Structure formats: structure tokens, C-alpha cells
Amino acid sequence: MRLLAYLAAFFDYVASGTMIRFFQTNWRFALYFLYPFAALLAFLWIGSLGFRLVSLVDPPGGLILPLVAGIGLTVVVGGYLGRRYFVFHLMDLWSFSREHLHCRRADMDARLSAWGDLIKDRIADANFDEVLLVGHSTGGAMILDLAELVGERLETEGRAVNFKVLTVGSTSLKVALHPAANRARARMAALATRMQIRWIEFQALTDIINFYKCDPYALAGLTHDRREAFPQQYQVRFREMLEPAIYRRIKRNFFRVHYQFISANSRQYFYDFFMICCGTRSLEEARPGSMPLIDGEQRWAEHNRTKVHHD
Known part of the structure; x- marks a missing residue:
């Protein structure tokens, strides 16, 4: 089978x-x-x-x-x-990707629905500094589905739809480029209409599994009325994230390279997955030219953050 x-x-x-x-x-x-x-x-x-x-x-x-x-x-x-x-x-x-884009995976739909309820209720429990939904690889497609479900439910309840979507090494276009992926494209389009939602994507040339320098929203055949790009895209260089010996060891293993998006750095670099997802620095601060370091009083500052990661 x-x-x-x-x-x-x-x-x-x-x-x-x-x-x-x-x-x-x-x-x-x-x-x-x-x-x-x-x-x-x-x-x-x-x-x-x-x-x-x-x-x-x-x-x-x-x-x-x-x-x-x-x-x-x-x-x-x-x-x-x-x-x-x-x-x-x-x-x-x-x-799985084929079955999901054809809407034939009721089990995954139920799981996404449950996650949507969980996140919606969790957001209501406290005033968070940042709510970040994270997707890697195929999770980059799944997190867009989930983000729209959460946004729709928050809007239905009359609550602010204010969270961020982070996709890294995403393969969302393997779903969105299929002619039958009408639901996936509709959910992407709906995300763009919720102006408080920010979507940021990191890509890398050395990762053959992501769609490097490809706009997943535009290539899905969609347009939006936002002033800013949606998603905002940034390219990362794994060579600059890792010590030379480590990079030489992994660079020919394209699966390991793909998972470097969600692995630890061995050098200081503006993109640092764990500083973004577990640290005190907000997603907007992870930009080329910035360094994901915390110093002084900020090192011990307590930040209320919710992170949901799909891979």
C-alpha cells in the first residue's frame, strides 16, 4: 500500500x-x-x-x-x-501531501482543528508579547492552514487577530502549485486579508529542499493589498552560521542541510532558530545585519511568548 x-x-x-x-x-x-x-x-x-x-x-x-x-x-x-x-x-x-491537498485527510483536518482551538484558547489566557506559529519543510504548508484556522476563529469571537507566522526551509509551494490545491490557496489568500498577521520566511541557497528566492504567495497565483511584502523573505547562509569544520561535514548531506534551519548555530549570525523561538528577541529583530545576542538587563528580562512549531 x-x-x-x-x-x-x-x-x-x-x-x-x-x-x-x-x-x-x-x-x-x-x-x-x-x-x-x-x-x-x-x-x-x-x-x-x-x-x-x-x-x-x-x-x-x-x-x-x-x-x-x-x-x-x-x-x-x-x-x-x-x-x-x-x-x-x-x-x-x-x-501525504497529495492526499492533504485533495482534502482527503480527515485525520489531519481534525488535528489542525484541535490545534486551532488550543492556540485560540491559549492566547486568551494571557497577554503575550509575541505569538509565533512556526513551520519547517512540509510544516511550512501545514502552518499556513493552521494560521488561517486560528485567525478565522479569533475573528469570529471578535478578538484581535495578531500573531506572526514563521516559515523556514518551507515547501509550501509543493502544495500550492498543484491545480487541485484550492483550499490551500484560499487559506493563503485569507491570511493576507488579516492585516495584523505578519508572515516571515527564511530561505537558503544550499538547501535544495526549499524554494529558494521564490515568493510562495505570488507563485500560488495570489495577489494582496498590503503595502509590505507578504511574506517578507530573507536569505540565510549556513556557511556563516557554522564553524568551517561543521559546515564541511554537513554540506553534502542535503537532508542534514535542510534541517540546519531548525538546528543550533555554532557561530553568531542574524538567523538563529532557537533565539527566535526560545529567546527573548522578537522575530522582527532577526534581520540581516543584526546579531541574535542578548546583553545587559535584557538577558534576564522575562518575556511571555507562545511558540507553535510544525515540521
């Missing part, structure tokens, strides 16, 4: 033209999209080698032993490499 669900998702993205949109928008992300499918083809090729090698010795039983060898090699090698290199994880992720 896992394989069938993934293949259905893959060919849905191909047949709908979404894969072409990936190439038009960010060709590196398009290659990332192809990665699990290419890996499956490689596993089959490895199995075919086993089939041919056993066939060369002309074993008794005709094709039975070559088939067993080929299938066994595919399963064993594919199983190991699939887990080791996140192939199965990405298959499940694409399957």
Missing part, C-alpha cells in the same frame, strides 16, 4: 503538470521531487542484476531461482538503502 500510494502521488504530480511547475519555479526542488522515484528505479536495476547473474549459471527450475534472487536483492538492498537515505520517508511525505 505504501508503494501504491506513493506511485499514485507521483503520477498525480506529473499528470497535473505540477512537476513541470516545479522545474519552472525551482529546478533543484524538481530534482528533489524525482529523487524517490529515481531511487526506486535504481533498486529495480540492482534486482535485475541479481536476476541476470543467477541466470548466467543456468540453474535448475528455469526462471524460478533468478526471479527469487532478483526480487530478494531488490527487497534487501532497497530496504536498507531506502531507510538509510530517507527514500521511504519521502515517499510517505509525497503521498
Whole structure:
């Protein structure tokens, strides 16, 4: 079922033209999209080698032993490499993304609804300095859904809709670029109409999994009446966040690079995930040219903050 669900998702993205949109928008992300499918083809090729090698010795039983060898090699090698290199994880992720954008995941809708109620009620409990909803990777798409649900409920109750959305290493366009993602685009459009909501996104060139230098709102085919950009986008350089030895160690592992967005810095830099989410500095202060440091009396200042993180 896992394989069938993934293949259905893959060919849905191909047949709908979404894969072409990936190439038009960010060709590196398009290659990332192809990665699990290419890996499956490689596993089959490895199995075919086993089939041919056993066939060369002309074993008794005709094709039975070559088939067993080929299938066994595919399963064993594919199983190991699939887990080791996140192939199965990405298959499940694409399957989920397809089902969610088609509004076929009632379980996730219920979870988002519950989170929306929880955040709405939590905000009512105290006067927070900052309410920040955070999404990374696929969570960058999910957090936009959640933010609109929270905004709608606050507005229905006549309360201020005043929180911030932070997306880092986001892949929200893998949902929004699909022609069937009408609900996702409608929720993004509704977010822009709630003028007190601020959406800020951080992107990185070295992360092939995010849509670098791509405006997720505009590329979804949406327009807004705000004076400022929505989202406000900033590029970060992982090389400047990390000690040289650490950067050299991780730079060729594109999964590890992708997760650097939500990992600790080893050097001072304006983007510091934990200072933004757990520190006393507000999101607006994390800008190029600023340093995420706290000094003097501010170091011990108590700030009431709520952070909700989706990955």
C-alpha cells in the first residue's frame, strides 16, 4: 500500500503538470521531487542484476531461482538503502501531501482543528508579547492552514487577530502549485486579508529542499493589498552560521542541510532558530545585519511568548 500510494502521488504530480511547475519555479526542488522515484528505479536495476547473474549459471527450475534472487536483492538492498537515505520517508511525505491537498485527510483536518482551538484558547489566557506559529519543510504548508484556522476563529469571537507566522526551509509551494490545491490557496489568500498577521520566511541557497528566492504567495497565483511584502523573505547562509569544520561535514548531506534551519548555530549570525523561538528577541529583530545576542538587563528580562512549531 505504501508503494501504491506513493506511485499514485507521483503520477498525480506529473499528470497535473505540477512537476513541470516545479522545474519552472525551482529546478533543484524538481530534482528533489524525482529523487524517490529515481531511487526506486535504481533498486529495480540492482534486482535485475541479481536476476541476470543467477541466470548466467543456468540453474535448475528455469526462471524460478533468478526471479527469487532478483526480487530478494531488490527487497534487501532497497530496504536498507531506502531507510538509510530517507527514500521511504519521502515517499510517505509525497503521498501525504497529495492526499492533504485533495482534502482527503480527515485525520489531519481534525488535528489542525484541535490545534486551532488550543492556540485560540491559549492566547486568551494571557497577554503575550509575541505569538509565533512556526513551520519547517512540509510544516511550512501545514502552518499556513493552521494560521488561517486560528485567525478565522479569533475573528469570529471578535478578538484581535495578531500573531506572526514563521516559515523556514518551507515547501509550501509543493502544495500550492498543484491545480487541485484550492483550499490551500484560499487559506493563503485569507491570511493576507488579516492585516495584523505578519508572515516571515527564511530561505537558503544550499538547501535544495526549499524554494529558494521564490515568493510562495505570488507563485500560488495570489495577489494582496498590503503595502509590505507578504511574506517578507530573507536569505540565510549556513556557511556563516557554522564553524568551517561543521559546515564541511554537513554540506553534502542535503537532508542534514535542510534541517540546519531548525538546528543550533555554532557561530553568531542574524538567523538563529532557537533565539527566535526560545529567546527573548522578537522575530522582527532577526534581520540581516543584526546579531541574535542578548546583553545587559535584557538577558534576564522575562518575556511571555507562545511558540507553535510544525515540521
